[in-house]
Amino acid sequence: MRRILVVCAVGVASIAVIATASQAAEPLDAVSIEVTPTEVEVQLGERIDLTVTVTNNGEAAVEGLIAHIDITDLDVSGSVDPEDWVKTLSRDVGTLEAGQSATRTWNVQPISSGSFTVYAVALAPEGSTAAASNVVTVDVAHRASLNPQGVLPVSIGVPAVIGALLLTRLRRRIS
Amino acid sequence: MTSNDQARSLFRVVARQELVELWRGPKGLTVLFAYSGLLAALAYMASADAGLNLLDARESVGIIAQTGVALGALTALVVSADAVSGERERGTLESLLVTPVTKRELVLGKLVASTSMWVAALGVAVPFVVVMARGPGVAIDALVVLVVTGTLVSAALTALGLAISSVAMSNRASIASAMAAMLLLATPSQLPSVTADGVIGNVLIRANPVSAGLKLANEVLVAQRSWASQWTFLLAPAVAAILFTAVAIAAAGRIELGASR
Numbered sequence: 001m002r003r004i005l006v007v008c009a010v011g012v013a014s015i016a017v018i019a020t021a022s023q024a025a026e027p028l029d030a031v032s033i034e035v036t037p038t039e040v041e042v043q044l045g046e047r048i049d050l051t052v053t054v055t056n057n058g059e060a061a062v063e064g065l066i067a068h069i070d071i072t073d074l075d076v077s078g079s080v081d082p083e084d085w086v087k088t089l090s091r092d093v094g095t096l097e098a099g100q101s102a103t104r105t106w107n108v109q110p111i112s113s114g115s116f117t118v119y120a121v122a123l124a125p126e127g128s129t130a131a132a133s134n135v136v137t138v139d140v141a142h143r144a145s146l147n148p149q150g151v152l153p154v155s156i157g158v159p160a161v162i163g164a165l166l167l168t169r170l171r172r173r174i175s
Numbered sequence: 176m177t178s179n180d181q182a183r184s185l186f187r188v189v190a191r192q193e194l195v196e197l198w199r200g201p202k203g204l205t206v207l208f209a210y211s212g213l214l215a216a217l218a219y220m221a222s223a224d225a226g227l228n229l230l231d232a233r234e235s236v237g238i239i240a241q242t243g244v245a246l247g248a249l250t251a252l253v254v255s256a257d258a259v260s261g262e263r264e265r266g267t268l269e270s271l272l273v274t275p276v277t278k279r280e281l282v283l284g285k286l287v288a289s290t291s292m293w294v295a296a297l298g299v300a301v302p303f304v305v306v307m308a309r310g311p312g313v314a315i316d317a318l319v320v321l322v323v324t325g326t327l328v329s330a331a332l333t334a335l336g337l338a339i340s341s342v343a344m345s346n347r348a349s350i351a352s353a354m355a356a357m358l359l360l361a362t363p364s365q366l367p368s369v370t371a372d373g374v375i376g377n378v379l380i381r382a383n384p385v386s387a388g389l390k391l392a393n394e395v396l397v398a399q400r401s402w403a404s405q406w407t408f409l410l411a412p413a414v415a416a417i418l419f420t421a422v423a424i425a426a427a428g429r430i431e432l433g434a435s436r
Contacts (some may be wrong), residue, residue, distance in 0.1 A: 045226070148219070148226035149235075149310055154302045155215035162211050162299070166204040173201065 030058025031096070033067065033122045033133040040136065043143045047109045050136065052120045054104075056096035064125035065093040067104050071118050071138075084111050093122065113142035185276045189284025197254065197288050206250045206292065211299045217242055218303045225310070232311040237397040239303050240320050241389050247296030248329035248385070249357060255289035255336030256353035259430060260346040269432055282427035286337055286420070293329035297321060313396055320392045327412035328388040332357060334419035341426040360385035381408065384415035 034053045042048055052069065056062050068090040071082040082089055091104040110116065120133040146152060197203040221238050224230035259282070262268040271281060300321055308314035336353045343349035363379040364386035380386045391408035394400045 145223070145226050148222040149232075149307060151218050151222040151303070151306050154306050155219045158299055158302055159208060159211040159215050162204060162208045166201060166208050169199070169201050169204060 030060075031056055031062055031065065031122050031124075031130040033120055033131045035069070035118065035120050035133045035136045038134060038136050039139075041139045041141070042110060043141050044110065044113050045143060047107055048138070050106045050108055050118060052091075052104050052106065052133065053101055054093050054096065054122045054131075055101040056098055059098050061095055061097045062124070062130070063095045065096060065102075065130065066123040067091050067093050067120055068123060069106055069118060069120045071108075071116055073114060073116050075115065080112075080116060085109060090123075108138075110138060110140040113140045115139050186280040186283050189276055189281055190287040193258075193284050193288030194291055197291065203254070203292060203295065206253065207295050207299060210246055210250050210296055213246060214239070214243060214300060214303055218307060222307060225307075231397070232307075233313060233397050233399070236304065236308045236311060236313055236317050237393055239300070239307055240317050240396055241392045243296070243300035243304065243321055244325040244328055244388055244392060245361065245385070247293055247300060247325055248332045249354075250296050251289055251293040251329045252332040252336040252353050252357055253350065254292045255285070255333045256340050256350045257346060258285040258289060258337055259340040260343045260349035261340070263344075263432065264346040268430075272430075272432065278427040278430050279424055281430070282337060282341065282423055286333065286423065289333045289337060290330065293326065293333065296329075297325060300325075316395050316402075319402075320395055324388040324391055324409065324412065327409060327416050328384055331384045331412055331415035331419050332360075334416065334423040338419060338423040338426040341423065341430050357385065361389070362386070364389040382411055384412040387411040 032055045034055075036051050036053070040048050040050075050069065052067050054065060054067055069082070069086070070089070071080045071085055073080045086106050086108045088106075091106075093102045093104065096102060108118070116138045118136040118138055122130040124130040218239050221230060221235035225232045225235040259268065262271060272278070276284075301318065304317045304321055305314055308317040332353075335356060336349075339352050339356070340346075340349045343352060360383045363376070363383060366376050366379070380390050387408045387410070391405055394405045394408070395402060
């Protein structure tokens with residue numbers, strides 16, 4: 001019984017320590033991050049440039065900053081895989097002196113239609129979130145072509161010709 | 176008429192007879208119809224993705240060229256794997272063996288007929304490749320890949336199928352063994368790039384005719400590498416075509432009646 005109580009006490013103490021530690025990792029108010037444009041309308045397959053600006057609003061330099069973007073579909077509980085849209089999600093920003101800004105541009109290609117949300121975060125060296133950006137709404141309109149690259153006539157024509165020849169042979173065989 | 180002339184003429188008779196059987200009957204056209212349907216569906220899907228920029232146009236051509244070669248060779252393999260064991264199973268091999276045609280002439284005639292399956296498959300694949308390659312401007316490269324690589328790969332597989340068919344005692348065993356061999360040969364082309372770029376992966380790909388042929392198609396059409404730097408990928412298909420043809424001719428001597436149904 002005493003052992004169980006000791007184990008429980010150690011568990012509670014551990015949880016308390018972890019909770020205190022996570023509370024200590026407060027966001028750094030000195031750094032702000034913004035993504036432009038804030039609303040984008042594209043057709044499926046088109047590419048868009050999203051510019052992320054990280055600014056150090058504080059009095060001291062901030063070292064080793066990393067900007068990271070993410071894409072989510074709020075309607076379907078974030079089922080988007082951002083790496084399908086963009087090759088590199090994280091970019092090195094480095095050191096920002098007081099008052100200094102840095103911009104990084106992501107060339108993004110939506111791979112499915114719908115309304116999506118893009119946002120960016122600036123990460124501090126120790127991995128705690130420094131700042132989160134505004135939300136960018138990306139509306140992707142579906143675009144369909146019945147004859148992509150002019151291949152439809154061949155895709156229908158070739159099997160149709162062979163199918164017709166085959167039918168003729170089979171009919172001759174039956175008769 | 177000398178004995179050589181007579182042998183040539185008998186070989187021609189066998190080849191003509193086999194060609195007529197394959198193309199006047201439904202067998203050849205049925206296989207070709209399935210091949211064209213698969214290629215059509217794949218070409219349409221790849222073009223749709225390329226049209227939306229979701230797939231590089233060169234990549235879509237590479238996919239069609241590789242599939243054209245692999246499936247085209249497979250159609251020839253299936254026909255050749257049925258050539259002797261099928262006759263045995265249908266009970267028609269006995270009547271063939273009592274004719275003045277030697278076993279070697281019989282196999283060579285069947286080899287020509289089975290190879291015609293690839294020629295027909297090539298004819299089907301060409302329009303797809305030409306239409307899709309217009310955009311990225313790789314039509315000539317794609318056609319050379321299809322004709323040269325495809326012909327060497329399918330020649331190797333056709334001879335392999337025929338060799339298996341000559342020694343297999345049942346048609347089912349012959350076709351299953353031929354398909355298994357094809358899958359085994361194609362496997363190295365599916366290796367992850369980390370493994371494929373290593374020494375063992377590289378040897379596995381270059382040493383076998385199917386994966387070397389498919390790799391060449393990818394390197395020339397998708398990665399935009401020159402023929403001069405990639406021609407060595409043709410060595411394995413060329414050597415295999417010669418070697419397997421020799422094996423098929425040698426295996427002709429082992430054709431036996433066996434148990435027919």
